[in-house]
Amino acid sequence: MSLANKLAEERRARLAAERLLELKQAELSAANRKLGRHALALTKKIGRTEAEVATVRDENERFKSDLTAANQKIELAERRLWHSIQSIRDGFAFFDADNIMIGANSAYLALFDGMDEIAPGVAYTRILQVMTEEGIVDTGDMHPADWRQMMAERWHQPTPEPINIRLWNDEYLRLVDQRGHGGDVVSLALNITETVRYEEQLKAARTRAEAANRAKSAFLANMSHEIRTPMNGVVGMAELLADSDLTEEQRLYVSTIKNSGEALLVIINDVLDYSKIEAEKLTLHPEPFDLERCIHEVVTLLQPTARDKGLALLIDYDIFLPTRFVGDPGRIRQVLTNLIGNAIKFTLTGHVLIRVTGVPAGAGEEAAIHVTIEDTGIGIAPEQVNLIFGEFNQVEGQQNRQFEGTGLGLAISRRLVEMMKGRIWVESEVGKGSCFGFRLTIPAADGPQPQAPRLPHGLDRVVVVDHHKINASVLEKQLRQLGVAVTCCSSTPEAFEVIDHSVGLIMCEHSMAEMDGFELAEALREKGITAPILMLSATPDYAENDPARALVTAVLQKPLSRSEVFTALSNLPDITQPDPPAAPPPAPAQAEPAAKGPARPLKVLAAEDNKTNQLVFRKMIKDLDIELRFAFNGEEAVAAHAEFAPDLIFMDISMPGMDGKEATRHIRAAESGTGAHVPIIAMTAHAMDGDREDILACGLDDYLTKPLRKATILDRIAEYCPDDVRPPLPELA
Ligand code: ADP
Secondary structure, three states: OOHHHHHHHHHHHHHHHHHHHHHHHHHHHHHHHHHHHHHHHHHHHHHHHHHHHHHHHHHHHHHHHHHHHHHHHHHHHHHHHHHHHHHOOOEEEEEOOOOEEEEEOHHHHHOOOOOOOOOOOOEHHHHHHHHHHOOOEEOOOOOHHHHHHHHHHHHOOOOOOOEEEEEOOOOEEEEEEEEOOOOOEEEEEEEOHHHHHHHHHHHHHHHHHHHHHHHHHHHHHHHHHHHHHHHHHHHHHHHHHHOOOOOHHHHHHHHHHHHHHHHHHHHHHHHHHHHHHHOOOOOOOOEEEEHHHHHHHHHHHHHHHHHHHOOEEEEEEOOOOOOEEEEOHHHHHHHHHHHHHHHHHOOOOOEEEEEEEEEOOOOOOEEEEEEEEEEOOOOOOHHHHOOOOOOOOOOOOOHHHHOOOOOOHHHHHHHHHHHOOOEEEEEEEOOOEEEEEEEEEEEEOOOOOOOOOOOOOOOOEEEEEOOOHHHHHHHHHHHHHOOOEEEEEOOHHHHHHHOOOOOOEEEEEOOOOOOOHHHHHHHHHHOOOOOOEEEEEOOHHHHHOOHHHHHOOEEEEOOOOHHHHHHHHHOOOOOOOOOOOOOOOOOOOOOOOOOOOOOOOEEEEEEOOOHHHHHHHHHHOOOOOEEEEEEOOHHHHHHHHHHHOOOEEEEEOOOOOOOHHHHHHHHHHHHOOOOOOOOEEEEEOOHHHOOHHHHHHOOOOEEEEOOOOHHHHHHHHHHHOOOOOOOOOHHHO
């Protein structure tokens, strides 16, 4: 190879090497740059980590110091707690779930008089053993082993009841143990020696006081008894004296002696009863008795007072409740007499309702009886309600001054009811009334109890006629319970309209306004109603003598006795066929014409469009010797005036067509110039029919408002009866 070639080759090679070098240098600087960036990132990261480490170190330091402070606090609290526990004079110990003592204060340990064994680590059962073995506890009549067993059983209960124990030195401890969540038990031994001593003293003092009180009550009981004997002499002799020949003045003296004596006897009886109860000398004499009859006897005795005051006395004895129980009937009667007597005494208008409900029981089983006596009287203020069952407590106040009494009745009743293991209470509102109640749990008597009656077959509708709403509703409730539909009517005319052939039974109050019960019975029979009628009467003797007595099936005494109602219902005949559809029309509305006698009877014309009211009117004057004619409206009245020439006209004001006022104007027009003037008396249902002046201005002479009263009608007839006719009223004859 030429030198030139060699040089050229060498040059090429050098150039190539230089290029390679440049390339490598470029790569190297790129790698260097990358390395630089990486190093920078790394440096930053290291910086951050160092900061974090510093924070964590700080926090750690803080936590450490907090922990130390907390620990110090806990230690302090623990020290204080323990110090307190140590300083209390009651024993305190705590045990773990395995009943091993963890700690106890010195008062607790002192019980064991420094025995080394009683220290943390000892088992509860061992403590019990030491207590009996060392004679620390006085187990009384109990054998030590039994006592330990009893105590161990108690300890293992989830919530042991506190227990009192007596120590050898006559001190008393009350052990209160409480089990915590983990099974730990905290045990307190409270020293109650002083309380026990105090209680013993109190008990002794109370026993002495009670004995003294009993002695006082026994003395009172004896005294009352002693006073009663001569008092009986006073009352009895006054009675005998009253029957002898006396002047009016002497009679007054004797009756005053007798009444005062009797009043005194009532008071003495109360005092005697009360002191007997206090002296624990009153015993109950249980025997089988009939509660319903008992209530009826009390009500019968008190009925005259209630009747004099115009109060309704009602009994609602639950239809499905037995009536025969075992108890002391005399004492139950006494409670009833007091409560019902008070209800009547403190009620001026309205009613007294005795309600008996309860949970029935079979023979020999205990029945819960609930008796309430509800009145519509003066009521009792709330602040007095709790006092009235106390002895000699009476509500003070103007209104109460008018009522007599000793204030012992309710106290005696409460004690008697409590002796019968019952409860007595009252709910009351001043001015509205009171409701006294008592509850007894007494066994039902052996033997048959009255059964709900078997109703006559086919009886499904009953009409009850009574103006007294509560009375009617009591009966309604009982009849409904027996499964019949009941319609209540508050007046006889209403009943007369309502009762048709679908009615299977009528139960009617005897003493009703407008038509009384028997008059309704007569009217119904005339209307063709054949359904049986039960007459309810507060004066059955009087009712039994009514000429229409034969029209009714039975007369029942009010307040109704359930058994009497049951018997009457059971005795009713079955309803086999429907009643005859058509009723014979009522007899012509006219009295028999006067057949003989010197003078003719009084002629009365009554203008009245309502048939029921015609009936009422006719019934009211049925005993009079008169000739009666009815007109159904004004036109008929005017015509009858011309043709019948009545001596007296009763004129309904509102009638369809020509009304009473217009009819009167026509009659007066017809009379004008003749000198005749027939008395016309207006009858109106309410004042709305026109005022008195307006009516009198139309030529009427007098004015009556409905409901008409028999006495008023008779008065008017007597007043307007001319002299030349037969006297219409027997007493005018
Ligand atoms: P007494 O009737 O002899 O005063 P009670 O012990 O029977 O004694 O009654 C105590 C008092 O309770 C009565 O004086 C009266 O103030 C009040 N009281 C009792 N029953 C009623 C009642 N039904 N309505 C209103 N007050 C009554």
